[in-house]
Amino acid sequence: MGTTAAQVGWIGTGRMGAAMCRRLLERGQAVAVYNRTRAKAEALAEQGAKVVERPADLAGCGVVFVTVAGDGDLEAVVSGPGGLLAEEGAPRLVVDCSTVSAEESERVRKALAERGSTLLVAPVSGNPKVARAGRLTMAVSGPAWAYEEARPLLDAIGSGSTWVGEGEEARLVKLCHNLFLGVVSQALAEVTVLAERAGVRRADFLGYLNRSVMGSVFSGYKTPQLVHLDFEATFTSTLLRKDFDLGLGAARALEVPMPVAALVHQLVQRLVGEGFADQDFAALLVLQARAAGMTLEPEDREVEDGLGGVVAPPARRDQQASNEA
Incomplete structure (x- = not known):
């Protein structure tokens, strides 16, 4: 190398x-x-x-x-x-x-x-x-x-x-990336809750989305969390809030309006305030469901992770680990 x-x-x-x-x-x-x-x-x-x-x-x-x-x-x-x-x-x-x-x-x-x-x-x-x-x-x-x-x-x-x-250009590029990350995550939560309200299971909706032109590596590797409601942190809500603070600060300094990102910033703040500070920001799904008067349940489904693997529900993984032990 x-x-x-x-x-x-x-x-x-x-x-x-x-x-x-x-x-x-x-x-x-x-x-x-x-x-x-x-x-x-x-x-x-x-x-x-x-x-x-x-x-x-x-x-x-x-x-x-x-x-x-x-x-x-x-x-x-x-x-x-x-x-x-x-x-x-x-x-x-x-x-x-x-x-x-x-x-x-x-x-x-x-x-x-x-x-x-x-x-x-x-x-x-x-x-x-x-x-x-x-x-x-x-x-x-x-x-x-x-x-x-x-x-x-x-x-x-x-x-x-x-x-x-x-x-320092890479700093701003990364902040732009994470502002987009938060905005996309909120949009993904909204459409997933809408589909479930209509009776479509999350695993089925996200499986369809991931195979469509709107699917991405991101939506793929977030799918297991959204289906299983397993919010063990890969990137905490607190860290995403920090990046929104920095990104919107840069936007103010450069006089660039960011109306959608500003709204999502408040939703991420709510996520931290409601007890999800140390959990993954994918928990935006839970807040969106609450706003629609819905209580979500984990789905007992194996789903692809967008990185070439298949992820079983946590209970099954725990049982398998217990059996192997």
């Missing part, structure tokens, strides 16, 4: 970071990893990752990937105590795959530049399941030479990357 065994570091091995890092390990790339909760990093050691105690321990790497939750986390792992810049030396490239504000990103870019390091912004589109399937996509911005240097690693992690500019 164009890099030597000692050159890659990884900061942040939560659900998404671990799935992405594992893609490199599976391709024989040696990776040193750090996570604030060490146990999550140690899970990758079984595949050959070297676990380190501090982000500073990765400063000698040529390329360091960062996947953290927000602005404060990014600043902490780069400039905080024990961060990448806490001691002498710095990575040649830092590739930040998080979703943070452009202002924080610019601060980190300047701090790295003072130490001779270059920041690439590469927020990802997808969830851990998509990452495991190799279907992640990335918008990337930063110097063109840095993108070309990191591109083999980026393409090994996902299904391809798109360079969109020299500065």
